[in-house]
Amino acid sequence: MSQKKCVFFDRDGIVNESPGVEGYVLGWEKFRLMPEFPECLRVVHRHGYAAAIVTNQRAVALGLLSADQLETMHQDLRNLLEREYGLFLLDIIYCPHQAGVCSCRKPEPGMLLTIAARHAVDLHQSWMVGDSESDVEAGQRAGCRTILVGSPPAVSRADIRVDTMQALPARLDALL
DSSP states (O other): OOOBOEEEEOSBTTTBOOOGGGOSOOSGGGOOBOTTHHHHHHHHHHTTOEEEEEEEOTTTTTTSSOHHHHHHHHHHHHHHHHHHHOOOOSEEEEEOSOTTSOSSSTTSSHHHHHHHHHHTBOGGGOEEEESSHHHHHHHHHHTOEEEEESSOOSSOOOSEEESOGGGHHHHHHHHO
8 A cells, every 4th residue: 555645734823824822823813724734735736735723722722712613613623724725734733732741742753753654655755744843843753854944043953944934835736
């Protein structure tokens, strides 16, 4: 059985606008899709990759958002991408835990490993795209190549750095 290649995307700051000082997107009415994300998905699909979202969602552990509310928001995202753009995601997986109590919260690689097992994804042919070093570390620990988007720290372990979301679609097109 052949394995899929996948581009894993962090959610807040990559798929949707970062919630900033609020810290959490607590409902669909607060979810603001990054305008570049649909173009990133088009590029990924054009190059034969699947796309998935892996996201830490500590708001569930804090009781600010229920798992059902989060899953409804993710279904709303899938519906929007399909209806407005004709685009699909292989999967959306989240870690609802506090730091240090699981193997899924990034920088742990658990979410990527779960998707790889669930969907026959070849992690060594895949990429992790995020806006933090914990995204980069999770991707590398899973065996993926990595892209860090945004103002990089002085030192980053990312394979590739991209300054802005606006530059990401073209960079993905060149890399994939």
